[in-house]
Amino acid sequence: MSELKDAYGLNELKSLLKNWQTMLGLSDWDIKLRWSGYEIACTGDKAQVEFVAGDLTAVIKLLHPQARPPDSFVPLQAEDDLMHELLHLVFVHQRQPEGTLESVVFEQALHKTGRAIVRLHVDNQRNNTGSKGAE
Numbered sequence: 001m002s003e004l005k006d007a008y009g010l011n012e013l014k015s016l017l018k019n020w021q022t023m024l025g026l027s028d029w030d031i032k033l034r035w036s037g038y039e040i041a042c043t044g045d046k047a048q049v050e051f052v053a054g055d056l057t058a059v060i061k062l063l064h065p066q067a068r069p070p071d072s073f074v075p076l077q078a079e080d081d082l083m084h085e086l087l088h089l090v091f092v093h094q095r096q097p098e099g100t101l102e103s104v105v106f107e108q109a110l111h112k113t114g115r116a117i118v119r120l121h122v123d124n125q126r127n128n129t130g131s132k133g134a135e
């Protein structure tokens, strides 16, 4: 357990959260981040966000690596999930009624967009810190 936890700790995710908040224009939100287990695992979700838009407060719950199916946890997945929930806050006034085709399409759009943003960011970091000595 502690192996996975240390490999991708909540503190690291919290610092990613701060960076993403700034980049996504969500700095005025008070966003808490915590691991979650059974309570969201039983819904089939890997992450959830609860928020009060009027107060600009939110709690993002990420499914703990231990609660995920074996072999399914990769480090970027937690950041993907974090990004997905943050995009819900970016589009807070674009909510679709649950169970509709629109909500399914909206969820897919957030998933694809979030994944692309995280990959671009990681690639960008690699290029900036990468193998300059090799040339």
Ligand SMILES: [Zn+2]
Binding pocket: 084, 088, 107, 110
């Ligand atoms: Zn979603």
